[in-house]
Each structure stands twice: as C-alpha cells, then as structure tokens.
C-alpha cells in the first residue's frame with residue numbers, strides 16, 4: 575500500500591493553493607457579504623486548467639487522475655466552499671457524467687468545451703417537490719419525432735445563472751410501473767427558447783457562489799442530447815452523485831483543515847488567565863479532534879479517489895467519505911468558532927463563514943440521513959451495487975495524455 579503523493583499531485587496542490595490563497599482569499603469576505611460570485615473565478619479556473627483537471631487531453635482536459643481532482647477540491651474549499659461547488663457541479667456531476675455515459679459525439683460537443691472551461695455546466699436534478707426522493711421528479715420530456723419537449727422546474731441548482739449547459743433529469747415515461755425507471759437524462763443548452771433561470775438569495779451559506787432555479791417551458795431538445803438510454807436517468811443521476819460526492823468529501827476535508835489552522839493560529843494569539851489559550855486542555859481537545867477528523871476524512875476521500883483511478887465501483891466508499899467529512903467539517907467549524915470566542919461569532923474572522931458553508935454540504939448531494947440509510951443498507955444486505963452499462967473509465971495515464979491528433983502530449 576502506497577500512501578505517497580506523486581510529483582504531479584504536489585504540483586496540483588501548489589497550483590490550486592496558490593490560486594485560492596493568493597487570488598481568492600483576499601476578496602472572499604467582500605463577495606460573501608455582497609452575496610455575489612466574484613466575476614474572475616470561472617475564467618481564472620478555466621485558464622488554470624482546473625475545470626478540466628481529470629479529463630483526457632483528447633477531450634480538452636489536463637490528463638490528470640481522480641486523486642488530483644480530490645486534492646484540488648481540498649485546496650479550493652480550504653479557502654471557500656463556493657470554489658469547490660464549481661468543481662462539484664461542473665466537473666463531478668456534469669462533465670464526469672459525459673466521460674462515463676456520453677457518446678463520442680456528445681463528448682466532442684459538450685465535454686471538450688466544458689473541460690477547456692469555454693462552457694460552464696450545471697446539474698439539474700432537484701425540483702421544488704423532489705429532493706432526496708428522486709423518483710418524485712415531475713418534470714417531463716415528451717418525445718415528439720426527433721426531439722423531446724421539456725417542461726418543468728429545477729430548484730436549488732448551483733451555477734444555474736452562470737452555466738451554458740445543464741444535465742437535466744426528467745420523466746419520459748409516466749406509465750413506468752417503477753417511477754425510477756421512467757426517468758431519462760438530457761444535456762440542455764440553456765440558451766434554448768423556453769429556458770429561464772434565476773438566482774436564490776438569502777442563503778445561510780455559499781453566499782459567494784451561485785445557486786438558483788431553472789424553468790423549462792416547451793423547450794425542444796434534439797434526441798442527440800439524451801444521455802444514455804430512455805429510462806436510464808435514475809441510474810445516470812446516481813452515478814453522477816458518486817462523482818459529485820467525491821468532490822464534496824475532498825472539499826469538506828479542506829474545510830476541516832482551514833478550521834484547524836485558524837484555531838491553532840488563534841490559540842497562540844489569544845491570552846486568557848495570563849496564558850495563551852492553546853495551553854488550556856479543553857482548547858487542546860477541540861484541536862486534537864479536528865486533527866483526528868482531518869486525517870480520517872482525508873484517508874476516506876483518497877481511498878475513493880484511488881478506487882476511481884482503478885476503475886472500481888466506489889458508491890459505498892464515496893458515500894461514507896462524503897457523510898463523514900461533511901458532518902466532521904460542520905463540527906470542526908463550530909468548534910473553531912468556540913475557540914475564537916466572540917470574535918468567531920463575527921465575520922471579522924473566517925470561521926463563521928466556514929460554519930455557514932459547512933451546513934450546506936450536509937444537505938446537498940445526499941443529506942446525512944440518506945448516507946446513513948445507504949451505509950446501513952449495505953451492512954444489512956438490503957443494498958447492493960449492480961454493475962452499470964457504462965462505468966467511469968479507470969485512469970489510464972497513457973490514454974489521458976493522447977492529444978486530439980493522436981500524439982502523446984508527454
């Protein structure tokens with residue numbers, strides 16, 4: 575068993591850390607207060623290749639592995655969750671789905687511009703009346719010749735007003751005996767007639783990010799935009815979540831690290847009863863718990879990333895990593911505020927933002943309750959992962975570096 579990172583992994587960490595710490599950290603508080611996404615974020619992440627980090631060069635990406643994706647997410651969320659949310663939806667939930675389920679033509683048409691960051695992508699699963707219960711989706715896509723006509727509304731969609739493409743799950747068969755089997759997935763260009771989008775304001779956290787809604791009224795989409803087969807939408811959506819949840823787990827690990835670093839720094843600076851507060855054992859206990867959480871969360875997400883590299887099914891391991899890391903990040907942020915006392919309760923320090931951001935990740939991409947049900951389901955034998963028609967490709971360094979003209983880019 576090899577726990578070491580490669581030279582390439584370290585370069586990813588350095589590059590992403592440099593961007594997040596030097597370019598975003600100095601302005602994040604201002605944008606969080608304004609409840610706006612800083613306009614330079616998406617173009618700069620595209621320019622640095624972060625938006626296409628784990629896709630083969632042939633598909634517009636950087637040709638790196640899935641561990642690199644996790645490490646990038648950890649570095650991004652160590653500064654602000656909104657940066658990692660971009661990776662969760664643009665990379666994990668949408669572009670990785672194209673890599674897994676898309677035809678070669680769909681990869682060329684959608685994945686290449688997304689991996690290059692020329693087009694931004696989002697993921698439209700949740701509806702006003704259907705969140706955890708995906709089979710409750712009521713949006714419809716009615717077949718009409720060579721097209722589908724899409725109607726419905728998607729709610730709580732990250733990057734809804736920033737994205738060019740959305741992966742949308744809608745009902746194609748109203749009669750399916752099992753409602754899970756009546757769903758299909760589509761790539762929808764958001765400039766099609768009949769699409770409207772808007773932002774949701776007044777959120778507790780991820781305020782420097784973009785969360786919104788997308789409405790579809792008689793939106794005509796060509797059959798070529800359907801991802802996978804008719805009726806495969808539920809399976810596709812769940813496989814997207816295996817990838818999105820991985821980025822959330824890695825990001826939450828970064829948030830634990832940020833809470834720990836802020837706490838250690840403050841514990842040295844603040845004096846009480848004639849000593850720095852780091853000398854008090856109850857403060858030390860909080861810090862040691864953060865270290866415990868950080869290491870455990872990191873090992874869990876790296877295991878999931880390693881399994882992705884190997885091409886092994888990782889639904890259980892990714893769910894466990896996401897559940898553990900997000901709960902632990904909320905706990906770490908809360909204790910970091912406690913260590914900061916009253917100052918932690920104001921936005922003079924970053925820790926209050928960490929707590930607000932951490933709460934969201936316990937809700938999206940499967941609430942903690944859903945992950946607990948999943949884990950118990952595996953243990954009790956109620957749940958088992960059958961193989962999929964299309965699996966996420968294992969990481970193949972040679973294939974990943976082949977250029978569009980068929981040459982190796984190494």
Ligand SMILES: Cc1cc2nc3c(=O)[nH]c(=O)nc-3n(C[C@H](O)[C@H](O)[C@H](O)COP(=O)(O)OP(=O)(O)OC[C@H]3O[C@@H](n4cnc5c(N)ncnc54)[C@H](O)[C@@H]3O)c2cc1C
Nearest residue numbers: 697698699700704705706730731732934937938939941943
């Ligand atoms: C900031 C943010 C960004 C988001 N981004 C996206 C996005 O990009 N794309 C997207 O599609 N969605 C997105 N979502 C939506 C998110 O995925 C849903 O909120 C989530 O799936 C939960 O659904 P819900 O909010 O409808 O809650 P519900 O499903 O209504 O759940 C309400 C409560 O009931 C509990 N519950 C539900 N079912 C069970 C059960 N069987 N057993 C025990 N408890 C249960 C839940 O755990 C929860 O505590 C986002 C949400 C947020 C907050």
